Amino acid sequence: MRNVWQMVKKIQLLGKRIRIKMKQLRLVMIIQVVDNSYFMIIEQYKYYDERMMDKLKQDNERNI
Secondary structure (H helix, E strand, O other): OHHHHHHHHHHHHHHHHOOOOOOHHHHHHHHHHHOHHHHHHHHHHHHHOHHHHHHHHHHHHHHO
16 A cells, blocks of 8 residues: 555655646546556545645645
8 A cells, every 4th residue: 555655645746846737637647547557546536635636736826
């Protein structure tokens, strides 16, 4: 399970690094395609964290 959370953290870091010029959802979709074995986990993470992503988007709009 540790690998799963490392992957999720990588997604968050990647999103912050590029300041989510695209929606983070699209970033998540790209990672899904690149690494299919994480497909279900990332899907669950996406649904679980939609509220968090809205907050991230707002933070990023402030940072840009």
